Amino acid sequence: MEHYFGNPNFRHSAMLNMAPSPSSDFIISDYLILEDVVDYHHEECWSQSTETESSEKANSSDASHGFGDATSTTNKNIKCKNKGIQQKKAEVTQSITFRTRSQLEIMDDGYKWRKYGKKTVKNNSNPRNYYKCSGEGCSVKKRVERDRNDSNYVLTTYVGVHNHHTPSSYYTQMPLLHSDDWNLHPSATQNS
């Protein structure tokens, strides 16, 4: 199934106050409504785990949204986990979670995604779907699941930064998750 683009339901402007820079607005996509930024992480991942602020940030979102537990756990698990291969050098693990009210779980964010896994997670009867960006050499992933408290909402978590622009020139403004637009650790950009 081609779940890339094209859903007219999402053809609305999407301007929101984004976490990456509290003082500036970001346009995510002309196609995607993002109602709420649940969680945002920008942290470096080393082979020697330095778990610190991730859980703290996630916990802070717990109080206001009631589903931060999932995001905090997830971000912890993602760190430095690469099929048993320890990362010798630093890599940046960035993640941001959106909460979107939608009947559809597949959000059109301008990138092409390939599903690689599905998992039923604890405390949520709705399965979690795992996607990788189909861009060549792009390792950005996202997880999509329905809010366990309100199935009308979809939680979408993006992990990583794209090493390319959106596939179509139609999408000209995509600062989110593009390496050119993040203030990255130098080693992160040279990895990709």
Next chain:
DNA sequence: CGCTTTTGACCAGCGC
């Protein structure tokens, strides 16, 4: 034919 989805199995981290 090439790409995507499905899905069971496997692996690693964490808590006890």
Next chain:
DNA sequence: GCGCTGGTCAAAAGCG
């Protein structure tokens, strides 16, 4: 050390 859980792999099947 063991079990639980989340994340990923990979073969098979489906689809255009």
